[in-house]
Amino acid sequence: MKDRQNIHGSWANRWIFILAATGSAVGLGNIWKFPYIAGENGGGAFVLVYLAFILAVGVPIMMAEVLVGRRGRQSPINSMREVAIESEHSPKWALVGWVGALAGFLIFSFYSVVAGWVLAYVAGMANGDFLDIGSEQAGKAFNDLLADPQALVIWHTVFVILVMTVVMGGVNKGLERATRIMMPALFVLLTVLLGYSMTTGSFGAGVDFLFHFDPSELSWDAVLVALGHSFFTLSLGMGAIMAYGSYMPKDASIGGTVLTIAALDTLVALIAGLAIFPIVFANSLDPGAGPGLMFITLPVAFGQMPGGQIFGFLFFVLVALAAWSSAISLMEPAVAWMVERFGLGRGPVCTLLGIVVWMLGLAALSSFNVGSDVALFGMNIFDFLDFITANVMLPLGGLFVAFFTGWVLKQKITEDELDIKEARIYMAWSFSIRYIAPIAVAAIFILNLIEKLG
Numbered sequence: 001m002k003d004r005q006n007i008h009g010s011w012a013n014r015w016i017f018i019l020a021a022t023g024s025a026v027g028l029g030n031i032w033k034f035p036y037i038a039g040e041n042g043g044g045a046f047v048l049v050y051l052a053f054i055l056a057v058g059v060p061i062m063m064a065e066v067l068v069g070r071r072g073r074q075s076p077i078n079s080m081r082e083v084a085i086e087s088e089h090s091p092k093w094a095l096v097g098w099v100g101a102l103a104g105f106l107i108f109s110f111y112s113v114v115a116g117w118v119l120a121y122v123a124g125m126a127n128g129d130f131l132d133i134g135s136e137q138a139g140k141a142f143n144d145l146l147a148d149p150q151a152l153v154i155w156h157t158v159f160v161i162l163v164m165t166v167v168m169g170g171v172n173k174g175l176e177r178a179t180r181i182m183m184p185a186l187f188v189l190l191t192v193l194l195g196y197s198m199t200t201g202s203f204g205a206g207v208d209f210l211f212h213f214d215p216s217e218l219s220w221d222a223v224l225v226a227l228g229h230s231f232f233t234l235s236l237g238m239g240a241i242m243a244y245g246s247y248m249p250k251d252a253s254i255g256g257t258v259l260t261i262a263a264l265d266t267l268v269a270l271i272a273g274l275a276i277f278p279i280v281f282a283n284s285l286d287p288g289a290g291p292g293l294m295f296i297t298l299p300v301a302f303g304q305m306p307g308g309q310i311f312g313f314l315f316f317v318l319v320a321l322a323a324w325s326s327a328i329s330l331m332e333p334a335v336a337w338m339v340e341r342f343g344l345g346r347g348p349v350c351t352l353l354g355i356v357v358w359m360l361g362l363a364a365l366s367s368f369n370v371g372s373d374v375a376l377f378g379m380n381i382f383d384f385l386d387f388i389t390a391n392v393m394l395p396l397g398g399l400f401v402a403f404f405t406g407w408v409l410k411q412k413i414t415e416d417e418l419d420i421k422e423a424r425i426y427m428a429w430s431f432s433i434r435y436i437a438p439i440a441v442a443a444i445f446i447l448n449l450i451e452k453l454g
C-alpha cells in the first residue's frame with residue numbers, strides 16, 4: 001500500500017507529537033479532577049488502582065488509537081472507516097468515530113465552564129482578591145462566582161474563543177505553534193510550584209495521603225471512577241489521540257512515544273497532587289472537598305503564604321494553559337471531519353462548531369444557577385455530562401477501539417504500524433488489547449451495574 005497523505009498536515013517531528021499529545025492529556029483532569037477525586041475516594045488505594053489502569057489498559061489503547069489514526073491519516077471517523085475497509089470489514093466502524101466526536105462536544109461543554117472558573121481566578125489572583133481570606137470567605141467567593149451566570153458566560157466565551165482561534169490555525173500554524181509555546185511554559189510553571197509547595201506545605205502529609213495504601217477504603221464505585229479517569233486523563237476513547245496520531249510521522253515508534261506520553265501525564269497528575277495536598281494539610285483543610293478543592297482551599301492557602309499572590313497567579317495560569325491545550329484536542333476530530341466531508345476551510349468550520357459548543361456550555365453552566373433544578377438521573381446537568389462522558393462514553397469508546405484493533409484489524413496492519421522488533425513485546429500488547437482491556441472495562445461495568453441494582 002502506498003502511504004496515505006493527510007490533507008491537514010503533519011507534526012514536524014516525533015517530539016512535537018509527544019508534546020502535542022501530552023498537551024491533550026495534561027489538563028483539568030490532572031490538576032483539578034485527579035486531586036479531588038483522589039481526595040474523595042480515600043487517596044492511596046485509589047491512586048494505585050488508577051496507576052494500574054493507566055499501564056494495563058490506557059497504554060495499550062493509546063497505542064491502538066495512534067496506530068489506527070496513522071494508518072487512516074484522516075479524522076477519526078474517516079480513519080476508522082478506511083482502516084476497517086482495508087481489513088475487509090464493515091465501514092460502519094466509523095460509528096465509533098461518531099460517538100467519539102459527540103463525546104468531545106459533551107466534554108468540551110463542561111470543560112469550558114471549569115476553564116472559565118480558572119480564567120476568573122487568574123484575574124482574581126492578579127487583582128489580589130484572595131489576600132488573607134479565610135476558608136469561609138473563599139467558599140463564598142467561589143459560590144458567588146457560580147451563582148453569577150453573567151460572569152460565567154463571559155469567561156466561558158473567552159475560553160471558547162481562545163480554543164477555536166488555535167484550532168482554526170490548523171495543524172502546523174495552530175496546534176503545533178501553540179504546543180511549542182504552551183508546553184515548555186507549563187513544565188517550567190509546574191516545577192516552580194512544586195518547589196514552592198515543598199518549602200511551605202506539609203509535604204510529608206501530602207505524600208502519605210497519596211501513597212498510603214489501605215484497600216479497605218476502596219469501593220466498586222471508586223474502581224469505576226479510577227477506570228473512567230484513566231481514559232479521561234489520557235484523552236482516550238473519543239478520537240483525540242487518534243486524530244493527533246494521524247498527523248504523526250511514519251518513522252516514529254508508536255510504543256516508545258506512547259509510553260513517554262503516559263508517563264508525562266501520570267507525572268503531572270502526581271506532581272499536582274503533591275503540590276496541592278501539602279498546602280491543604282498545612283492549612284488543616286479538607287482533602288475531600290470535591291470539585292471546589294482547587295478553587296476554595298488553594299486560594300486560602302495562597303492568600304496566607306509568603307509570595308502567595310504571585311504563586312497563586314502562576315498556579316492558575318498553569319491550569320489555564322493545561323486546559324487550553326487539552327480543549328484544542330477535544331475539537332480537532334470534529335473539525336477535521338467537517339473539513340474532509342464538506343471541503344470547507346477551517347475558519348467557517350471552527351466558527352460553526354464554536355457556536356455549537358458555546359451553546360452546550362451554557363446548559364452546563366446553568367447547573368449552578370438558573371438551571372440548578374434540572375436533574376438528569378439524579379444529577380445536575382454539569383455532573384451528568386461529566387459522569388456520562390468520563391465514566392460511560394470514554395470507557396466504551398476505548399472498549400470498541402480495543403476490540404477493533406485486537407480482533408478486526410488485519411494483524412499485518414498492526415504489525416506494520418507498531419513495528420515492534422521484539423516478539424514478546426508485541427505479544428504483550430496484543431494480549432492486553434484483545435483480552436485485558438476489553439475484559440477489564442466490561443467487568444467493571446457489569447459489576448458496577450450489579451452493585452447499583454442489588
Ligand code: PFF
Pocket residue numbers: 024025026027028029030104107231232233234235236238239240241326327329330
Ligand atoms: N485529558 C484531558 C484532561 O485530563 O484534562 C481531558 C480530555 C482531553 C479528555 C481530550 C478527552 C479528550 F479527548
